[in-house]
Amino acid sequence: MNGPESEEPPLLRRAVCPGSFDPVTNGHLDIIARASKLYDVVHVAVMINKSKQGLFTVEERIELLRQVTAEYGNVVVESHHGLLVDFCKDRDIPAIVKGLRAVSDFDYELQMAQMNNGLSGVETLFIPTNPTYSFLSSSLVKEVAAWGGDVSHLLPPVVLAALTGRIAGDQ
Numbered sequence: 001m002n003g004p005e006s007e008e009p010p011l012l013r014r015a016v017c018p019g020s021f022d023p024v025t026n027g028h029l030d031i032i033a034r035a036s037k038l039y040d041v042v043h044v045a046v047m048i049n050k051s052k053q054g055l056f057t058v059e060e061r062i063e064l065l066r067q068v069t070a071e072y073g074n075v076v077v078e079s080h081h082g083l084l085v086d087f088c089k090d091r092d093i094p095a096i097v098k099g100l101r102a103v104s105d106f107d108y109e110l111q112m113a114q115m116n117n118g119l120s121g122v123e124t125l126f127i128p129t130n131p132t133y134s135f136l137s138s139s140l141v142k143e144v145a146a147w148g149g150d151v152s153h154l155l156p157p158v159v160l161a162a163l164t165g166r167i168a169g170d171q
Helices: 026-038 058-072 083-093 102-120 138-146 159-171
Strands: 016-018 041-048 073-080 094-100 122-126
Touching: 016 026, 026 041, 026 058, 026 094, 026 122, 041 058, 041 083, 058 073, 058 159, 073 083, 073 102, 083 102, 094 102, 102 122, 138 159
Parallel strands: 016 041, 016 094, 041 073, 094 122
Antiparallel strands: none
16 A cells, blocks of 8 residues: 555654753753754653752743743653653653753763663753853852842743742742
């Protein structure tokens, strides 16, 4: 049989962008947006670390991420507690996409990529961060905001509102 009914549907190209996203920044969104152009489905995995107390709950981070990634149409936001390779295995995801801000990121991320590949065969693709966001981290944003600094250009508006509200509530 040669026809449309005999053809198998194409395999979806899938990847994951992992992180704590506490909170999600424009730098995170830049990497997610770029990955969404390269893959059919991009899973954004909010990784849970029970030993760290985040500013936002995991549920709040997921909701903020869903709001700021809704425009892409091919992004799925989930949380995961455990090894990233298990997340990948459970969802048949062959690739991890990570943003690199500086050479110092590469040393750590290369070790992680090699470990993940050795554990499960999953590949890691590195995307250089847009120079606009090369200094940006969630920790730095929280610290600057806590001292009253202007971080409006570093966060999506909905995230800025949530961060401002959270900081005002903590004081």
